[in-house]
Amino acid sequence: MRGEHGPNGEADEADARSENEATELRARLIDSIARREHPWGRASWEPRVLDAMRRVPRHKFVERASVAAAYTDEPYPIGLGQTISQPTVVALMTNALMLTGSERVLELGTGSGYHAAVLAELVRELYTIELVEPLGLAAMARLAALNVTNVHLRIGDGYAGWPEEAPFDRILLTAAPPELPSALAEQLVEGGLLVAPVGADQQLLVRYTKHGQALAAERLGAVRFVPMVSRPPC
Ligand SMILES: C[S@@+](CC[C@H](N)C(=O)[O-])C[C@H]1O[C@@H](n2cnc3c(N)ncnc32)[C@H](O)[C@@H]1O
Numbered sequence: 001m002r003g004e005h006g007p008n009g010e011a012d013e014a015d016a017r018s019e020n021e022a023t024e025l026r027a028r029l030i031d032s033i034a035r036r037e038h039p040w041g042r043a044s045w046e047p048r049v050l051d052a053m054r055r056v057p058r059h060k061f062v063e064r065a066s067v068a069a070a071y072t073d074e075p076y077p078i079g080l081g082q083t084i085s086q087p088t089v090v091a092l093m094t095n096a097l098m099l100t101g102s103e104r105v106l107e108l109g110t111g112s113g114y115h116a117a118v119l120a121e122l123v124r125e126l127y128t129i130e131l132v133e134p135l136g137l138a139a140m141a142r143l144a145a146l147n148v149t150n151v152h153l154r155i156g157d158g159y160a161g162w163p164e165e166a167p168f169d170r171i172l173l174t175a176a177p178p179e180l181p182s183a184l185a186e187q188l189v190e191g192g193l194l195v196a197p198v199g200a201d202q203q204l205l206v207r208y209t210k211h212g213q214a215l216a217a218e219r220l221g222a223v224r225f226v227p228m229v230s231r232p233p234c
Helices: 009-035 047-055 087-096 114-120 133-145 182-186
Strands: 076-079 082-084 104-108 125-130 151-155 168-173 188-198 203-211 214-223
Touching: 009 047, 009 087, 047 087, 047 114, 076 133, 087 114, 087 188, 087 203, 087 214, 104 114, 114 125, 114 133, 114 151, 125 133, 133 151, 182 188, 188 214
Parallel strands: 104 125, 104 168, 125 151, 168 188
Antiparallel strands: 076 082, 188 203, 203 214
16 A cells, blocks of 8 residues: 555655755756846846746756755756856846847757756747757757747757748857957848857857848857767767
8 A cells, every 4th residue: 555645656756855955956056146236237137037946856967966956056968068057147248138028039059958947948949959969859848848839949050040931130159269250240130239259279159140131249148068069979
């Protein structure tokens, strides 16, 4: 006899305990980010961004991590030499996109799919490209399991962007190219924003605004991302 909860009762209770713990740890993590001074001059935390991060279960994107590890403010390995970004960095980059909710957005570097899930809460449609097929397929499965319906995922090289779906209101890179790929500016609307870590040894997070054929660059701060490459690791 396993008791009144039936054969799966204990497992269900353990799952519920772990979900409650995850919700509590997530709230604590986002509260701690919100209390911190925004590092970039006069910018302040956008409440919509932090609310979206309160809703998205980061632990579902790092199955190999404990729930406690999923809610530390650190990057975490997701396999094949790649990482899920640090929550503070996800908040800063999403903030920098200045989203209002109506945008069509392109993300390059889906990784675990976590940042895509946060963006999906904040935009109309998200298009995301991942170079490494097993990572892209796993991200797709996670987003489907969470019933995220406004994310369109493609496996391929983000250097070319997604011309069939262009133009985009915003473009976000979550891997660092040595310099900005030329195809991307053409896929941005007039007045659109592109946020990217750029550089090889030393990287800077830069926000570009499109004015006619030119991009005005605003340096946001030093960052450390995996490189944007053209071929997946063997
Ligand atoms: C820091 S991880 C992204 C983290 C991700 N946004 C998340 O929430 O987990 C960078 C990702 O960019 C991918 N990547 C690198 N070069 C790429 C390229 N040319 N096109 C598309 N994705 C690329 C890597 O495979 C990796 O998954």
